[in-house]
Amino acid sequence: MPAPHPATDPRRILLVDADAFYVSVARLEDPDGAGREPLLIVGGTAEGRGVVTSASYECRAFGVRSAMPTAQALRLCPRAVVVPVSREACSAASRAIRAVLDDFTPDVEPASIDEFYLDLSGTERLHADPTLEATARRIRHAVHESTGLDVSIGGGTSRLIAKMAAREAKPRRAAEGRGGVYLVPPGEELEFMRARPLAAIPGIGPRFQDRLQRYGLRQVADVLPRDVATLIGWFGPRGGRWLFNCVRGIDHSPVVRDGRRKSVGHEETFARDLNDDDDLHTELTRLTTSVARDLRRTGHRARTMTVKLRDADFTTRQASVTLPEAVSTDRILLATARDLLARLRRSRRAPARLLGVTASGLTAAGGAGDQLPLFEDGGSLESDRDLALASAVDGITQRFGRTGVRRGVEMRHPGCPPSRPTPNTDPT
DNA sequence: TCTGGGGTCCTAGGACCC
DNA sequence: TCTGGGGTCCTAGGACCC
Numbered sequence: 001m002p003a004p005h006p007a008t009d010p011r012r013i014l015l016v017d018a019d020a021f022y023v024s025v026a027r028l029e030d031p032d033g034a035g036r037e038p039l040l041i042v043g044g045t046a047e048g049r050g051v052v053t054s055a056s057y058e059c060r061a062f063g064v065r066s067a068m069p070t071a072q073a074l075r076l077c078p079r080a081v082v083v084p085v086s087r088e089a090c091s092a093a094s095r096a097i098r099a100v101l102d103d104f105t106p107d108v109e110p111a112s113i114d115e116f117y118l119d120l121s122g123t124e125r126l127h128a129d130p131t132l133e134a135t136a137r138r139i140r141h142a143v144h145e146s147t148g149l150d151v152s153i154g155g156g157t158s159r160l161i162a163k164m165a166a167r168e169a170k171p172r173r174a175a176e177g178r179g180g181v182y183l184v185p186p187g188e189e190l191e192f193m194r195a196r197p198l199a200a201i202p203g204i205g206p207r208f209q210d211r212l213q214r215y216g217l218r219q220v221a222d223v224l225p226r227d228v229a230t231l232i233g234w235f236g237p238r239g240g241r242w243l244f245n246c247v248r249g250i251d252h253s254p255v256v257r258d259g260r261r262k263s264v265g266h267e268e269t270f271a272r273d274l275n276d277d278d279d280l281h282t283e284l285t286r287l288t289t290s291v292a293r294d295l296r297r298t299g300h301r302a303r304t305m306t307v308k309l310r311d312a313d314f315t316t317r318q319a320s321v322t323l324p325e326a327v328s329t330d331r332i333l334l335a336t337a338r339d340l341l342a343r344l345r346r347s348r349r350a351p352a353r354l355l356g357v358t359a360s361g362l363t364a365a366g367g368a369g370d371q372l373p374l375f376e377d378g379g380s381l382e383s384d385r386d387l388a389l390a391s392a393v394d395g396i397t398q399r400f401g402r403t404g405v406r407r408g409v410e411m412r413h414p415g416c417p418p419s420r421p422t423p424n425t426d427p428t
Numbered sequence: 429t430c431t432g433g434g435g436t437c438c439t440a441g442g443a444c445c446c
Numbered sequence: 447t448c449t450g451g452g453g454t455c456c457t458a459g460g461a462c463c464c
Contacts (some may be wrong), residue, residue, distance in 0.1 A: 017464095021464090043432080044432070049431075049432080051432050051433095053433090054464095067431085067464090068431090069429060069430060069431060069432095070432095070463090071429075071430085072430085072431095112434085112435080112463075113434085113464075115463095115464075181454070202462085202463075203461090203463085204462090205462050205463080206461090206462090207461060207462085208462090227453090238438085259436095262436070263434095263435070263436085264434095264435095265434075266434085267432085267433060268430060269433085304457095306457095306458095316459090316460095317458085318458065318459080319457085319458085320456085320457060320458075321456090323458085337435085354433095356433085358435095371449075
């Protein structure tokens with residue numbers, strides 16, 4: 001088989017994107033409840049501060065969109081039913097889709113929980129399909145057979161084109177049923193792009209749209225007549241060049257198999273703002289131990305910790321610190337998080353609506369660079385005892401659930417219920 | 429309308445080193 | 447005593463995506 005010729009053979013990229021993913025998973029999980037409800041919203045509750053994670057196509061007909069406050073969504077569509085969906089079920093569904101895609105090419109890159117890029121370049125003979133479209137249809141069928149989920153597939157010579165094409169493949173209305181396949185043939189990228197608004201390009205959000213409009217640019221067609229120098233003058237070397245290529249459908253970024261995870265974090269918006277240091281401390285402990293557990297479960301250590309605080313007025317601040325070595329035990333992570341929270345509270349004391357903890361600068365536990373002797377006496381931040389304790393706690397948590405082990409700080413207040421303000425959003 | 433939770437990537441300034 | 451420039455790391459903030 002002749003090797004593919006990058007200079008002459010166009011790439012064959014697909015974006016496989018699940019339709020109404022969270023709603024579909026909720027329906028599969030509860031066929032007799034959510035499964036029978038056409039007007040379905042996954043997301044926060046009406047009383048709470050939640051937003052819509054995903055809405056059924058029937059709900060979208062009322063103007064309901066994801067990221068919209070749930071209260072607003074219910075005003076638009078009062079008969080909608082709001083349900084939660086478990087994070088585990090969504091992860092399992094995502095893995096199940098991934099497993100099907102792996103049968104078609106080794107080059108699968110997850111872009112989010114419900115989106116995957118595939119590079120099918122050079123697989124023509126392998127699949128023996130007459131066209132890329134035929135392969136895409138087989139993929140849709142295989143995913144549905146195996147998972148019960150519907151996907152829409154966009155395709156073309158780059159990730160950018162595949163992504164934008166996928167939108168064209170989506171079902172517009174519930175009546176149209178399942179999504180489909182939309183491919184942009186090689187050579188027709190410019191024509192495909194020309195007809196679209198700039199806002200449709202991934203990476204052009206509200207802020208960039210504002211800047212573009214200041215120069216009278218709303219449509220791809222408005223940008224096409226401008227030369228690179230002009231665009232660089234307006235949007236800087238990076239932004240200008242990027243935009244120049246984008247509007248022509250040019251994107252050379254590769255599909256990368258299994259990009260390494262860069263960070264692990266958890267955050268929570270409280271049902272009511274918290275201003276008491278003990279309350280915040282309790283929440284910080286809960287979030288940090290949970291991050292630590294995920295870190296160990298996924299075989300990571302982290303060098304950088306970040307604590308995020310959103311004040312009642314929605315001002316969001318963060319503090320971070322990089323440790324001399326990568327760590328993964330509760331003791332060090334908790335001590336670090338506490339320092340960071342104290343720093344944020346010192347600079348401004350306002351009721352908090354959200355607290356978040358993120359670990360980044362990840363390294364594989366036991367991998368190269370892990371546990372370098374840092375101090376002259378050969379000591380390190382975490383003792384063997386810390387590590388043994390952490391793994392014992394993980395064992396207990398796994399067997400008895402998260403209530404099996406509680407931190408001392410939670411037990412210090414016997415009068416309080418187990419310190420967990422009811423999360424008002426769905427657990428995804 | 430009153431704004432979730434999971435992420436990635438980029439920028440800019442300052443520290444520090446050569 | 448004053449002065450350069452490049453590279454890397456760290457921190458804070460922000461845009462963006464699903």
